[in-house]
Amino acid sequence: MMDFIDLKKQQKLIRKNVDKRIAKVLDHGQYIQGSEISELEKNLSLISGSKFVLCCSSGTDALVLGLISLGLKPNQGVIVPSFTFASTAEAVCMLGGIPFFSDVKLETYNICEKSIINSINEAKKIGIDLKGIITVGLFGQPSDMDKIKEIADHNNLWIFDDAAQSFGAEYKGKVSGNLCQISATSFFPAKPLGCYGDGGALFTNEENYYRIAYSAHLHGMGENKYEYDRIGMNGRIDTIQAAILLEKLTIFKSELFKRKKVADQYIKRFLTLNTNIKLPKLIKNTTSSWAQFTIQLPLDCNRVKFQSLMKQKKIPTAIYYPIPIHCQTPYKNFPISPDNLKNTIKLSKCVISLPMHPYLSSKDIDYISSTADDIIRNLV
Numbered sequence: 001m002m003d004f005i006d007l008k009k010q011q012k013l014i015r016k017n018v019d020k021r022i023a024k025v026l027d028h029g030q031y032i033q034g035s036e037i038s039e040l041e042k043n044l045s046l047i048s049g050s051k052f053v054l055c056c057s058s059g060t061d062a063l064v065l066g067l068i069s070l071g072l073k074p075n076q077g078v079i080v081p082s083f084t085f086a087s088t089a090e091a092v093c094m095l096g097g098i099p100f101f102s103d104v105k106l107e108t109y110n111i112c113e114k115s116i117i118n119s120i121n122e123a124k125k126i127g128i129d130l131k132g133i134i135t136v137g138l139f140g141q142p143s144d145m146d147k148i149k150e151i152a153d154h155n156n157l158w159i160f161d162d163a164a165q166s167f168g169a170e171y172k173g174k175v176s177g178n179l180c181q182i183s184a185t186s187f188f189p190a191k192p193l194g195c196y197g198d199g200g201a202l203f204t205n206e207e208n209y210y211r212i213a214y215s216a217h218l219h220g221m222g223e224n225k226y227e228y229d230r231i232g233m234n235g236r237i238d239t240i241q242a243a244i245l246l247e248k249l250t251i252f253k254s255e256l257f258k259r260k261k262v263a264d265q266y267i268k269r270f271l272t273l274n275t276n277i278k279l280p281k282l283i284k285n286t287t288s289s290w291a292q293f294t295i296q297l298p299l300d301c302n303r304v305k306f307q308s309l310m311k312q313k314k315i316p317t318a319i320y321y322p323i324p325i326h327c328q329t330p331y332k333n334f335p336i337s338p339d340n341l342k343n344t345i346k347l348s349k350c351v352i353s354l355p356m357h358p359y360l361s362s363k364d365i366d367y368i369s370s371t372a373d374d375i376i377r378n379l380v
């Protein structure tokens, strides 16, 4: 079976230096709050153009910390897409907030501006005090931030970008992580910038948000260690993970370029084959970090069969995401946009992600696309 995400090839390239950096941490012994963390934060600030960066324990915790900074209180509402990973909505619930589920666009998989407006109108009707919007750069492409910003400004809402998958991508010349008031990313190993465990980061240009998140990730610490300004959490990143990320950062840009080349080749191959699928589309002036290469199968193509036939040909596939968050038991009773999230429901039935990583060879891409094409033709 080929790898869906091949982390071994990358590790081979950087292993010696990763070992050196880990050895350095073992030598100085500052496993918690070591100097590698502030060095990493500085580098991430340079890459993203974001003034303040706080590294923390995971992408999920970065979302929670960001919401604490934004001052989310129990029973306040936040618009979130339903076609996403659980963390986006979970973070809102962790603070007692109400996720208000909105639809995504079929072409980009990202939150739909019309559905946001529908949700705002509905929230007014049913008396939910909306405070903000969480956008998600699903599969690597940032949301259409200018359009969303216009709606947010008009309705006095903040925007928080969940860039767990899209960190490093660009939107109109700005880097994801710096597209709105505050952004979060994840360093989960399979992410475009992943560590060898859990980790995440929060990005902002507003010093006050940074200060609150900083305090909250150290149990709400005040001026001194055992004096508290707020209720917080243990949200620290390990020094060893920061050391690993410092090494990973040295190849991050070249890996983003390689991912783009893989995506371009997939698209070119499928277009030549004239396969009956919907290919991922980028909006104008936007790049993707290509966390995933996700296609839409024709609705009459049996996805379970497609996956098992691909598996027989030694090609792994994955479904992100088979059940929309608003349809899952713990989230069923939260409000949804009156458009009923039709695109989200449709996508959850037909999306499929193909192997994607920077070291996928041309030969493999050709094999995957022609095999997928053959199988789809036989199934519909």
Ligand SMILES: Cc1ncc(COP(=O)(O)O)c(C=O)c1O
Binding pocket: 058, 059, 060, 061, 084, 085, 087, 088, 136, 162, 164, 165, 185, 186, 187, 188, 198, 199, 200
């Ligand atoms: C869109 C999205 N948000 C948040 C997260 C949470 O990140 P983590 O696993 O680091 O907590 C993920 C990670 O899978 C994600 O894909």
